[in-house]
Amino acid sequence: MLDTTREIEVPEGVELSLAVAGLVSRSLAFMIDLLVRWMGLAAVSGLLGYLGNFGAGLFLILIFLVEWFYPVLFEVFNQGQTIGKKAMGIMVINDDGTPIDWSSSIVRNLLRFADFLPIFFGFGIISMLLNKDFKRLGDLAAGTLVVHRRSVIEEKMTYEQDGLAPKIPLTLEEQSAIISFAERSQRMSEGRTHELAGYLSPWLDQDKTNEDPLDAAKLLKRIAKWLRGHQ
Amino acid sequence: MRQEEFEERYKDSWKTFEVQVSLAEALKLNRKKGDVSLKGFAENYRQLCYCLALARERHYSPMLIHRLEALVFRGHQSFYQKRLGILQNIYHFILHGFPQAVREQSKFIWTATALFYLPMIVIFLLMLVFPDMIYMIVDADTVVTMESMYDPAAERFGTERDSDSDFYMFGHYIQNNIGIAFKTFAGGILLTIGSQFFLLFNGFFFGAIAGHIYNIGYSETFFSFVIGHGAFELTGIVISGAAGLQLGWSILSPGIYSRKQALVNSAKSAIKLVYGAIFLLLIAAFVEAFWSSTHMVTANTKYWTGLGFWLLVISYMTLLGRKKGHVHGS
Numbered sequence: 001m002l003d004t005t006r007e008i009e010v011p012e013g014v015e016l017s018l019a020v021a022g023l024v025s026r027s028l029a030f031m032i033d034l035l036v037r038w039m040g041l042a043a044v045s046g047l048l049g050y051l052g053n054f055g056a057g058l059f060l061i062l063i064f065l066v067e068w069f070y071p072v073l074f075e076v077f078n079q080g081q082t083i084g085k086k087a088m089g090i091m092v093i094n095d096d097g098t099p100i101d102w103s104s105s106i107v108r109n110l111l112r113f114a115d116f117l118p119i120f121f122g123f124g125i126i127s128m129l130l131n132k133d134f135k136r137l138g139d140l141a142a143g144t145l146v147v148h149r150r151s152v153i154e155e156k157m158t159y160e161q162d163g164l165a166p167k168i169p170l171t172l173e174e175q176s177a178i179i180s181f182a183e184r185s186q187r188m189s190e191g192r193t194h195e196l197a198g199y200l201s202p203w204l205d206q207d208k209t210n211e212d213p214l215d216a217a218k219l220l221k222r223i224a225k226w227l228r229g230h231q
Numbered sequence: 232m233r234q235e236e237f238e239e240r241y242k243d244s245w246k247t248f249e250v251q252v253s254l255a256e257a258l259k260l261n262r263k264k265g266d267v268s269l270k271g272f273a274e275n276y277r278q279l280c281y282c283l284a285l286a287r288e289r290h291y292s293p294m295l296i297h298r299l300e301a302l303v304f305r306g307h308q309s310f311y312q313k314r315l316g317i318l319q320n321i322y323h324f325i326l327h328g329f330p331q332a333v334r335e336q337s338k339f340i341w342t343a344t345a346l347f348y349l350p351m352i353v354i355f356l357l358m359l360v361f362p363d364m365i366y367m368i369v370d371a372d373t374v375v376t377m378e379s380m381y382d383p384a385a386e387r388f389g390t391e392r393d394s395d396s397d398f399y400m401f402g403h404y405i406q407n408n409i410g411i412a413f414k415t416f417a418g419g420i421l422l423t424i425g426s427q428f429f430l431l432f433n434g435f436f437f438g439a440i441a442g443h444i445y446n447i448g449y450s451e452t453f454f455s456f457v458i459g460h461g462a463f464e465l466t467g468i469v470i471s472g473a474a475g476l477q478l479g480w481s482i483l484s485p486g487i488y489s490r491k492q493a494l495v496n497s498a499k500s501a502i503k504l505v506y507g508a509i510f511l512l513l514i515a516a517f518v519e520a521f522w523s524s525t526h527m528v529t530a531n532t533k534y535w536t537g538l539g540f541w542l543l544v545i546s547y548m549t550l551l552g553r554k555k556g557h558v559h560g561s
Contacts, residue, residue, distance in 0.1 A: 012281075014280045016300055057403070060402030060406040079256070095495075098308065106502060110413050110505065111417045114420045150297070175290065176290040176291070183292055227233075
């Protein structure tokens with residue numbers, strides 16, 4: 001497993017592996033949020049300007065709420081995602097994989113101030129780099145985790161050819177490697193597909209017929225099809 | 232069983248569960264759509280987990296495992312959420328939870344109290360002996376502003392502030408004071424240093440200003456102004472500082488837990504103090520904006536109500552939430 005995934009065991013006894021979000025995507029999400037907040041406040045300030053001192057007071061309260069509670073409200077009501085996080089495809093969850101609750105969200109967002117110290121998120125960045133789950137101080141205290149939201153890629157497996165039995169028995173790892181190659185090949189460029197398959201062509205082409213070097217990928221896909229159970 | 236056979240067999244139940252999860256997610260956002268049936272959600276979820284375990288065990292393709300994991304994750308998030316019931320919680324918290332939390336953490340509350348009030352008193356007394364010390368602590372511009380704010384002469388000629396500017400000040404106090412309280416709390420995670428700094432600094436600053444105002448003879452305007460909201464504001468600051476100390480102390484002295492776990496545990500309890508501090512500071516902002524500044528009552532009235540506020544806060548912290556059977560963790 002990659003070291004950026006975190007295994008969480010759910011009560012049903014299976015493990016979920018979640019991809020922990022790193023410094024870059026989180027920083028970008030933060031900057032998007034910052035932009036959204038500023039634009040929102042700028043838009044409202046125009047309207048409240050007509051209300052004189054009352055409007056100014058209201059605006060100060062609004063600044064306070066937006067500064068401290070904008071992320072809290074979004075995280076609690078929008079499945080762990082602020083606007084910036086949604087744009088980056090990341091979300092906050094509790095350490096045990098459950099949706100984030102009020103207390104955890106408030107803790108992690110109030111402590112953002114400590115993360116910001118001494119300058120420009122110094123402590124937060126140090127904490128994230130020293131921690132295998134990329135937790136900033138707020139995440140450590142709140143027991144929260146920022147992960148990539150999984151998107152399901154619906155693959156339409158199309159095999160234009162019949163399945164092909166491999167000539168020698170394959171271990172489970174080898175089988176799953178071949179199947180995942182076949183599945184991923186639809187998202188890879190043709191050149192890369194052939195390059196990867198090329199490493200196996202001596203093994204695939206044991207009869208030395210070698211009609212076409214580009215056949216390796218095709219052969220692998222046929223074996224994958226057979227391995228998946230398609231006769 | 233080969234993968235295709237496996238997929239073929241369970242395809243339909245996965246599809247069913249996916250529809251149910253989408254419904255459950257929509258339901259979370261809009262509870263009015265309560266008539267949709269999620270019958271069999273738990274069974275389907277459990278079966279899905281079983282499928283994922285099987286797929287892993289049999290080394291089916293990563294794509295399939297990935298798909299099942301994504302679905303299990305959504306199911307997990309829908310299935311294991313906490314009830315929010317926030318209004319009822321707030322009511323219960325104010326009547327029982329907060330005073331209980333304060334007494335539970337009395338160690339940190341007293342430490343924070345000492346860190347805040349001791350420097351305040353020391354500086355105040357020093358100022359009586361060395362009046363010029365104010366310029367070492369506070370810059371000259373701030374001193375001038377403070378002097379003009381509490382000048383009794385200005386007050387005599389000044390007209391009553393209208394309610395609009397009262398509201399402006401209300402907004403200002405919320406933004407400024409609660410912000411300070413949050414920072415006092417947050418700084419505590421740095422091994423209590425941040426909280427200590429804010430408590431000491433604010434204590435020093437307040438003591439210095441109070442001493443200076445006393446020295447130049449503006450006492451009545453100043454003390455009649457601060458005594459009322461001070462009961463709530465100073466207590467709020469001290470409590471948020473105590474919450475920060477608790478946070479940092481858990482790292483320094485984690486006891487039987489790992490430092491990481493001790494921090495998480497202490498944050499769960501410290502955040503209660505922060506909620507309470509917010510509650511107190513909201514009251515403080517209200518009192519400061521609409522009561523402390525009013526000229527309609529005499530200084531004496533303000534002293535007496537101020538004293539009443541202090542007694543109220545102290546008895547709130549010491550007396551409420553002692554009834555048995557009201558021990559609430561959350």
